[in-house]
Amino acid sequence: METYYSVSVIETTPPVSIIETMKKPKTIYSTEHERLCSWLNANKEESDVSIRQLAKKLGWSPAIVGKVFTGDRRLDVIEYVQVCQSLNIDAHEGLDTITKTTVKKKSKKKK
Secondary structure (H helix, E strand, O other), rough: OOOOOOOOOOOOOOOOHHHHHHOOOHHHHHHHHHHHHHHHHHOOOOOOHHHHHHHHHHHOOHHHHHHHHHHOOOOOHHHHHHHHHOOOHHHHHHHHHHHHHHHHHHHHOOO
């Protein structure tokens, strides 16, 4: 008795929408992210808290906290709020540094 095997070809090219999505610049390289990191750094220095002290408060490793403040790691919303609470700063102020300039850019385009 002979055994025959069928081979199916799997399409390896993703749909166009996925390719287009991959081409979008990452937000970690955006000016908004840079502005937020600068704001966090200024407030960290004003609070006179070291990376190690902040890491201990958050329960994170100092390496992770250091990457956040150098801009090498993004924060999700919950992490952002935790960092702000640990520094005793208002999370809304940081968001305002991003949104106010973004709104100004959009309003200029409409004119």
